[in-house]
Amino acid sequence: MEWHCGELFPRVSFVVTNLRATPQAVVEFYNRRGTAEQWIKEGKYALHWTRLSCHRFVANQVRLALFVLAYNLGNFLRRLALPESIRHWSLRSIQVKLIKIGAKVVHHARQVIFQMAEVAISKELFEQILEGIWALAPGAG
Secondary structure (H helix, E strand, O other): OEOOOOOOOOEOOOOOOOOOOOHHHHHHHHHHHHHHHHHHHHHHHHHOOOOOOOOOHHHHHHHHHHHHHHHHHHHHHHHHOOOHHHOOOOHHHHHHHHHOOOEEEEEOOOOEEEEEOOOOOOHHHHHHHHHHHHHHOOOOO
């Protein structure tokens, strides 16, 4: 039973299971399972890893492995390189707000400038992201 602030009635739910464990262990097990299903859903929507349209099994296997690699790379970068304020973003949000955004790259003698619209993220946030990625680069100092 859950009682949330501002709600008139409590939420009553039941877990019917054949697991032989304490009630706390059963709830923890199903909470972990729900978390795993959220990760699977994130992969489906961000990477479309359910689109295995090749005619051969081996080709689909390789394609799925590439999707999983992309998911792990995105999750790795989210956890280690992104600022704390946006680490909670889903991979889909990161994809739409950071990757699938148009930009003009201007090369000068001493610097490279990204000219982007500040619709999705601010200049300061983009600088924090680049600093986080730069800190992960080998030999960065």
